[in-house]
Amino acid sequence: MMKTSLLLLLIVPITLFSQETARQFIDQGVILHDKGNYAEALVFYDKALAIDENNLDALYEKGATYCAMKDYANAVEYADRVIKSETSLLGKAYLLKGVSLDYWGKPKEAIEVYKKGIKKVPDYNRLDYSLGLTSYNNKDYKTAQQAWQNSLKKNPIHANSHYMMGILNSDKRTKSMLSLFNFLILDPTGKKANMAFNTISKYQKRGVEVKDDKSINVNINIDDQDDDFSSAEMMISLLEAGKNSEENSSKSDFQIFSENTKSFLMVLGELKSNNKKKDFWWGYYVGFFYDLTKNDEMYETFTYYVYQDVQNTAVENWLAANKEKVTLFKDWVKNYKRE
Numbered sequence: 322m323m324k325t326s327l328l329l330l331l332i333v334p335i336t337l338f339s340q341e342t343a344r345q346f347i348d349q350g351v352i353l354h355d356k357g358n359y360a361e362a363l364v365f366y367d368k369a370l371a372i373d374e375n376n377l378d379a380l381y382e383k384g385a386t387y388c389a390m391k392d393y394a395n396a397v398e399y400a401d402r403v404i405k406s407e408t409s410l411l412g413k414a415y416l417l418k419g420v421s422l423d424y425w426g427k428p429k430e431a432i433e434v435y436k437k438g439i440k441k442v443p444d445y446n447r448l449d450y451s452l453g454l455t456s457y458n459n460k461d462y463k464t465a466q467q468a469w470q471n472s473l474k475k476n477p478i479h480a481n482s483h484y485m486m487g488i489l490n491s492d493k494r495t496k497s498m499l500s501l502f503n504f505l506i507l508d509p510t511g512k513k514a515n516m517a518f519n520t521i522s523k524y525q526k527r528g529v530e531v532k533d534d535k536s537i538n539v540n541i542n543i544d545d546q547d548d549d550f551s552s553a554e555m556m557i558s559l560l561e562a563g564k565n566s567e568e569n570s571s572k573s574d575f576q577i578f579s580e581n582t583k584s585f586l587m588v589l590g591e592l593k594s595n596n597k598k599k600d601f602w603w604g605y606y607v608g609f610f611y612d613l614t615k616n617d618e619m620y621e622t623f624t625y626y627v628y629q630d631v632q633n634t635a636v637e638n639w640l641a642a643n644k645e646k647v648t649l650f651k652d653w654v655k656n657y658k659r660e
Contacts, residue, residue, distance in 0.1 A: 343369040347378050354382070359390045377403055381410050384417050393425035412438060412445030419448070423455050431455050446475035450482050457489065465489060470601050477659055480507035484517065494524045494557065495550040495589070499606040502582075505627040506654055514630045525557055525581070549592075549603070556588045575633060579624040586614045604660035612657070622650040 350365035363386055369379040384399030400418035403410050415438025422431035435452035442448065453468030466489055472482040487500035501517040508514055572580075590611025593603050614620050625639050626647060640647060 343372040343376055343379065346372075347376070347382055350379075350382055350386070354386050354389065359386050362386050375406075377406055377408055377410050381414060381417065384414075384421075388417060388421045388424070391424070393421045396421035397425075412442035412448060415442065416445075416447055416451060419451055419455070423451075428455050428459050444475060446472040446479055446482070449475065450479060450485075453482070453485060457485065462489060470605075473605065474659070477657070478507055478655060480504055483507065484513060487517065487520070491520075493550070495553045496602055496606075498524050498557075498585075499589075499602065499610065502610070502627065503606065506623065509627055510630045518627070518630055550589075552592060553585065553589050556585055573635070575624075575628060575631075575636060578628065582624065583614055583620060586610045590614065608660050609657060613653075616653075618646065619650055619653055622646045626650060 346365045346369040350362040350369070353359075353362035353365065363383060366379045366383040366386070369376050370383075373379070380399050381403045384396045384403070387393070387399060388396035397418050400414045400421065403414035404418065415434060419431045419434040419438065422428075422434060432452060432455055435448050435455070438445070438448045439452070449468045449472035453465040453472065456462075456468060457465035466486070469482045469486050469489070472479055473486070476482075483500050483504040487497045487504060490496040490500065498521055501521055504517050505514055589607045593607045593611060613623055622643070625636050625643075628636050629640055
């Protein structure tokens, strides 16, 4: 009995040491992968697998590196090995397999993998997002929209889902603006943020032609009588036209942006309250922005925060001096319960 106990005491430290060593090899491989040194990364994953041939982290990371190397056949093979395990890596493995198939030029197979993965791991919203992206690239816009809506219902702070909803609905000005404003809350700087803000600015100017100080033409498309957002569409154009009024002549661009955005969001919120509108756009987006707009402190921070990619010293100074407010705003957004 004492011999058996002694043997167990010797085996356990060796096993723990092996697991720790394997983890170190995997971590080193990930570092090399992130640097673009893919071939070297594979060497370290193989070292981990030499210690434990069924190490799921090593199998997954090796598959991810093969995908980065555009060796999609091997990427799918290693993803499948992880999928068979039915562990906590299942969602990521389905995503890796789907992405690899998509890049491999097999979008239909990728879509089937995403759908299967969603059934297996329903809370992993990145599968919904990728299903939407592959569907969008294959011009199945209905599936893309539903997939991104599902992604956002599962994870309201997934910035790219908001961004793609804005891109997909570029022919629906109000819907696109709501999505892009939400994207800017989550990702306010960088290339995508710049594109989102510029797109919103273009939407605000659409249908408004300034000829001179006293002559402004406003063209509002009212052909679509079933458009629930027609009142908001009118408001956007009228607010833009009013920028050149004498009342606004002494205001900064930021002040006008803040006031006009608030008027636009308030109109939408009041329409929702009066008509009890229930669909995704009214519940998920309008409800969120209406509550945001009614909270003076949160709305103030919102306007400065989404404006920060515009080179504006006053905005930069405000953000630097109000870091606590920014933190509270981020927490409010993160904890807000959508309809």
